[in-house]
Amino acid sequence: MIRFSSVEKRFGSKTVLDGFSLDIPDGRTTVLLGYSGSGKSVMLKHIVGLLDPDEGTVEVDDQIVHELDRDALATLRGTIGYVFQFAALFDSMTVAENIRLALENRRLDEDAIVARVDESLQLVDLSDAGDRYPAELSGGMKKRVGIARAIALRPRYILYDEPTTGLDPVTAAIMDELMVRTKRELGVTGVVVTHDMRSAFTVGDRIAMLYQGRVRQVGSVEEIKATDDPVVRQFIEGRATLT
Amino acid sequence: MPRVWGPLLITQMRRLGVDSIPISLFLAVFTGIVLALLASNIFTGAVPLYFVGALVAKTIMMELGPVLTGMALAGRVGANIAAELGTMKVTEQIDALETLAIDVHAYLVVPRVVAATLMFPVVTAMAVAVGVVSGWITATSLLDLSTPEFFKGVRQFYHFKDVWFGLLKSASFGCAIAIMGSLTGLRTQGGAEGVGRATTRAVVLGCEAILVLDAFWALILL
Numbered sequence: 001m002i003r004f005s006s007v008e009k010r011f012g013s014k015t016v017l018d019g020f021s022l023d024i025p026d027g028r029t030t031v032l033l034g035y036s037g038s039g040k041s042v043m044l045k046h047i048v049g050l051l052d053p054d055e056g057t058v059e060v061d062d063q064i065v066h067e068l069d070r071d072a073l074a075t076l077r078g079t080i081g082y083v084f085q086f087a088a089l090f091d092s093m094t095v096a097e098n099i100r101l102a103l104e105n106r107r108l109d110e111d112a113i114v115a116r117v118d119e120s121l122q123l124v125d126l127s128d129a130g131d132r133y134p135a136e137l138s139g140g141m142k143k144r145v146g147i148a149r150a151i152a153l154r155p156r157y158i159l160y161d162e163p164t165t166g167l168d169p170v171t172a173a174i175m176d177e178l179m180v181r182t183k184r185e186l187g188v189t190g191v192v193v194t195h196d197m198r199s200a201f202t203v204g205d206r207i208a209m210l211y212q213g214r215v216r217q218v219g220s221v222e223e224i225k226a227t228d229d230p231v232v233r234q235f236i237e238g239r240a241t242l243t
Numbered sequence: 244m245p246r247v248w249g250p251l252l253i254t255q256m257r258r259l260g261v262d263s264i265p266i267s268l269f270l271a272v273f274t275g276i277v278l279a280l281l282a283s284n285i286f287t288g289a290v291p292l293y294f295v296g297a298l299v300a301k302t303i304m305m306e307l308g309p310v311l312t313g314m315a316l317a318g319r320v321g322a323n324i325a326a327e328l329g330t331m332k333v334t335e336q337i338d339a340l341e342t343l344a345i346d347v348h349a350y351l352v353v354p355r356v357v358a359a360t361l362m363f364p365v366v367t368a369m370a371v372a373v374g375v376v377s378g379w380i381t382a383t384s385l386l387d388l389s390t391p392e393f394f395k396g397v398r399q400f401y402h403f404k405d406v407w408f409g410l411l412k413s414a415s416f417g418c419a420i421a422i423m424g425s426l427t428g429l430r431t432q433g434g435a436e437g438v439g440r441a442t443t444r445a446v447v448l449g450c451e452a453i454l455v456l457d458a459f460w461a462l463i464l465l
Contacts, residue, residue: 048342074344082342088335102343153343 001026002047002157002191007056008213009042016042017053018213026156029183029190031204033197033235038210040193041085044159047191048080049073060157078106081150081188085162087142089134095121095145096130099152106153120148123185124178140171144178151182158182160192164199176202197236201225209235251354259320259355259421260362264369266319267312271370274307275299275377283386292388296396299378304405308371310457313416316363317449320417321424324355325445328428329438337429347429356421363417364410371409404464412460419452 002024009017016039024030034040045051046058052066059065060076068076089098099117108116121127124144134142143163150158160179164172176199183190183203194200200207201221208218209232217224217232227233234241282298328351331337340347375397382388424445431441 045338050338050341070346074346077342077344080342082339084335084339086335088339090331090336090339091334101345105343105345149339149343 001059001061002189003057003059004043004046005057005059007043007046007053007058009039009046009051010054015213020056020210020214022208022215022218024189024191025206026189027187028205029179029192029203030206030208031192031194031200032208032210033195033200034193034210035235036195039213040195040210041161043210044082044161044191044193047157047159048077048082078153079156081147081153081155081158083143083146083150083158083160083163085165087134087146089142089145089149091134094131094133095126095137095148098134098145099149102149102152116152120152123151123182124148138171140167140174143167143175147178147182151186151188154186155188157189157191160190160194162194162196163192164194164196172196172199173202175199179203195235197238248349248353248357251350252358255354255358256362259316259323259358259417260366263316263319263362263366266315267366267370268373270311270315271303271308271374272377274303274311275374275379276381278302278307278374279378279381279386283382283388292386293392293396293399295382295386295388296379296393297400298396299382300375300397301400301405303374303378304371304409306409306457308374309367309409309413309416310453312367312370313363313413313420313453314450316359316366316417317420317453318446320359321420321445321449322442324421324424325428325431325442326438328425329431329441332429332431333434333437352422352425352429355425356418359417359421360414361417363413363420367410367413371406408460408464411464412457415456415460416453419456420449423448423452 004020004022007017007020008015020043032040032043042051046053046065047060049065049068057064063076065076090101093101096117099120100113103113103116117130118127121130124147126141126144126148129137129141137145163179164175167175179190179192180203182188192203204221206218207221207224209216211231217227217229224232224236278299279295282295283292286292286294337347340350379393382393383390427441427445427448431437
């Protein structure tokens with residue numbers, strides 16, 4: 001389980017998270033909605049210790065992330081896959097090498113690494129792309145490779161940062177289907193950060209709305225769809241004004 | 244930790260060292276020519292002309308070889324490292340490495356620093372040799388100096404310390420340049436403009452480090 005407790009995070013004079021609290025239960029996909037620049041990615045980075053909170057705590061499996069030493073943090077990171085907004089593939093490596101890199105530190109033998117790479121590529125329907133470089137891939141393919149790299153470690157959690165942003169509707173739907181399939185086949189807990197409502201309703205079991213640095217509302221897809229909170233309604237209906 | 248950076252070391256030695264040989268030799272050729280001509284101009288009438296050999300060899304081995312090569316490589320190697328790591332930083336590739344539980348310093352910084360520390364003396368040694376040969380060819384072809392006279396000057400003032408002093412300095416320059424490039428690269432912020440700033444900063448800091456280290460070694464060892 002991932003638990004945010006009264007997390008505050010500031011960058012200079014700008015407060016991004018301001019008393020942010022949220023429980024992310026195991027085995028389900030929690031979607032965090034929010035405006036661009038509202039701190040959704042900042043929230044994700046706290047889970048893997050890329051950022052430390054100024055106040056409050058982030059716990060993963062009852063461990064306070066920012067208090068972990070280097071080895072413990074590395075062990076924790078081994079249980080979490082992170083899919084970056086722009087994939088963040090290593091551009092000097094082929095697709096297969098990108099996935100291998102994640103595995104080479106894991107004391108797996110060569111056969112196991114090759115099998116895991118093939119299996120991960122197969123799961124994202126890119127079995128024939130192993131020898132290609134990131135520059136030769138489309139945006140959607142890069143994101144799928146990002147997922148393959150994240151799941152190669154067989155994580156307990158997968159964090160998706162804006163997985164459908166910048167994709168055409170069909171490719172975005174393929175990404176949604178892939179996230180659902182990943183959860184179903186690997187049984188991972190998902191955290192998806194997005195402002196794409198269609199994607200949120202497709203992949204989410206629970207949906208939370210981040211507004212002004214804290215959670216405005218959290219609930220099931222049905223609860224969010226039926227909300228009477230004007231801020232949440234405005235966001236899910238994509239209206240320019242509150243009323 | 245060597246398990247992480249060991250396999251990357253050879254690649255970095257080639258990229259930072261072997262690929263830097265042409266620019267270093269180019270510099271060395273012209274440094275040798277200018278030094279020989281300058282020495283003959285200074286010594287005219289007052290000092291025997293075979294001192295040209297001494298000045299060319301001594302100056303190139305102890306100072307100009309390491310420092311000029313270091314300056315050139317601060318541009319080439321320092322900028323290369325800062326731009327590469329800076330681009331990785333702004334495209335979240337560094338964050339991706341961290342989330343894969345890979346030690347960024349062991350994976351990216353250590354192989355570059357070790358490679359530069361090992362390869363700068365090799366490149367400098369080649370530059371010194373080429374610079375002396377260039378000075379010799381200039382002295383024998385443009386000045387009224389024979390080969391035996393030139394090498395008489397070289398031998399008369401040669402000490403083994405001249406060689407290791409220059410190579411030790413160049414190793415420290417390589418280490419400093421790679422550290423400056425890596426640190427500025429890893430601290431890059433703000434997209435393409437940030438990468439440009441980091442690259443410039445790496446070159447400036449690398450050059451400054453060379454001058455400070457040059458004075459440091461002169462104070463300690465001379």
